[in-house]
Amino acid sequence: MSNYSRRNFLKTGGALLAASSLPISMVEMAFGKDSEQNFTFAYISDSHITQIKGNEFVRNWDRGLIRAVAEANLLDPRPDFVFYGGDIAQLGKPEEIDHGLEILGALRGDVHYVMGEHDYYVDLGEYWQKQLGPDHYSFNHKGVHFVVLNSILTHEEWMHRKWDSGMDRMKQMARLDNPDGQPFMVGDKQRSWLKADLDKVSKDTPVVVFSHSPLQKIYKGWNFWTDDAEQVQALLKPFDKVTVLYGHVHQIQTNQIGNISFHAAMATAWPWPYPSTYTQQTSYLPRLTVDMNRADPFFERDATGWQFINLHSGNVDVHYTLPDNEARVVAFDEKLGHPVDTKYQAVADRTSPQKHY
Amino acid sequence: MDSRTMRYVAAGVIFLASGQMLVPAQADEFDQADLDRWQQEYMSVVEQGEKLFHGGLGNRNTVSCDQCHPNGANTHPETYPKFQQQIGRVVVLGEMINWCIMNPLEGAALALDDSSMVALQAYIHQERRGRELAPGKH
Numbered sequence A: 001m002s003n004y005s006r007r008n009f010l011k012t013g014g015a016l017l018a019a020s021s022l023p024i025s026m027v028e029m030a031f032g033k034d035s036e037q038n039f040t041f042a043y044i045s046d047s048h049i050t051q052i053k054g055n056e057f058v059r060n061w062d063r064g065l066i067r068a069v070a071e072a073n074l075l076d077p078r079p080d081f082v083f084y085g086g087d088i089a090q091l092g093k094p095e096e097i098d099h100g101l102e103i104l105g106a107l108r109g110d111v112h113y114v115m116g117e118h119d120y121y122v123d124l125g126e127y128w129q130k131q132l133g134p135d136h137y138s139f140n141h142k143g144v145h146f147v148v149l150n151s152i153l154t155h156e157e158w159m160h161r162k163w164d165s166g167m168d169r170m171k172q173m174a175r176l177d178n179p180d181g182q183p184f185m186v187g188d189k190q191r192s193w194l195k196a197d198l199d200k201v202s203k204d205t206p207v208v209v210f211s212h213s214p215l216q217k218i219y220k221g222w223n224f225w226t227d228d229a230e231q232v233q234a235l236l237k238p239f240d241k242v243t244v245l246y247g248h249v250h251q252i253q254t255n256q257i258g259n260i261s262f263h264a265a266m267a268t269a270w271p272w273p274y275p276s277t278y279t280q281q282t283s284y285l286p287r288l289t290v291d292m293n294r295a296d297p298f299f300e301r302d303a304t305g306w307q308f309i310n311l312h313s314g315n316v317d318v319h320y321t322l323p324d325n326e327a328r329v330v331a332f333d334e335k336l337g338h339p340v341d342t343k344y345q346a347v348a349d350r351t352s353p354q355k356h357y
Numbered sequence B: 001m002d003s004r005t006m007r008y009v010a011a012g013v014i015f016l017a018s019g020q021m022l023v024p025a026q027a028d029e030f031d032q033a034d035l036d037r038w039q040q041e042y043m044s045v046v047e048q049g050e051k052l053f054h055g056g057l058g059n060r061n062t063v064s065c066d067q068c069h070p071n072g073a074n075t076h077p078e079t080y081p082k083f084q085q086q087i088g089r090v091v092v093l094g095e096m097i098n099w100c101i102m103n104p105l106e107g108a109a110l111a112l113d114d115s116s117m118v119a120l121q122a123y124i125h126q127e128r129r130g131r132e133l134a135p136g137k138h
């Protein structure tokens, strides 16, 4: 890892109130000699804003997002932009999307959005796209090529079946452990778009891809999975440095497949158990993953959080920001050629709360 | 009275009434049909529990157990009774279920022998079947 500490980016979470009254200039930037290449962005995901009735929403999920926004606003130096990783809403209702966007509206700086299945399946993304624009796009920023994909599509026949209502379809998709679940996919159309998009990019340009579902196969039963993951990976293979950042899994996950580094985002709403804790089925958690601590049910924000990301020389370091808990840093190790947890990678260094069963 | 007790009583009645030295039918006898029926009874409660766990509790804020515990994961029924540090004493599974009902679900606690409580436990245990008992484990 490089020459800065978390302190330089975030006025520590433990002293939030005090920090917010600090003059911003008190925190110095501490970039090293490559500073012109480095930049950061914040990454917030999975708020699952839930409407109860009228303008009443589930307090717990509101609080998670409000807190992440407040903390991200304290980042100093300012991140270049913010990414939102999907699942703004629980059931994709316009009221939920609007309420989420209202909270996110307090963020300082530009926000880019990724489509989640909880935003999509009630109206096949219509309201989300009306508010936020296309569900797949790319842009360049300081020498890095960013790509956003809608990875939560599924079989056309299923999506366009004769449903009683869009909400019926949403409820099928919204249930994570649905035994009749449908697999996520990027689909042929978007993959040809991606191919054409990447053809224009030189192979030594660092590429960062955002999707909602993991573009790798972890556990199909909970859709920690994208059906055409290998085909997407094949399109990314020619590049020197690729990072895939995804939401959906509500937990820290880390992987390296060939040239591609994978990092998952925590949710602001609630954490999920690791699939291995469901003992009736087999799952494949990437070996590099260092589990986050088991959540304390008596502290509703435990094991939720958000992350900020430092892109140094085209690789990604992810700083996981957990309320009332030690932050975790998973940084790319140049020598090993994959990301490592800077503190807990060695099995012997892990703590009791990191043991899930 | 379940069918096992009935048989036992019936065997006794025959024995007394006839006044003869019959070999009494084995008290504990049951056959495959009984097993099937009992299993069916049990599974219908598991199914009811599955529905309650997936949004069937009718709590006003609409939050459901499966949102945080897909397939009942991380409910660790095999570890109960155990000391819950935040409650400050050894509790049974149902008390922790009630804790989650009252907090994330913002609902009303169930009596420990409420049929919904039994059903929730049946579902949770069923999803965790085969795990070794580990009472007290944190």
Ligand SMILES: [Fe+2]
Residues within 6 Å of the ligand: A046, A048, A086, A087, A116, A248, A249, A250, A267
């Ligand atoms: Fe989510």
Ligand SMILES: [Fe+2]
Residues within 6 Å of the ligand: A087, A116, A117, A118, A212, A247, A248, A249
């Ligand atoms: Fe999701």
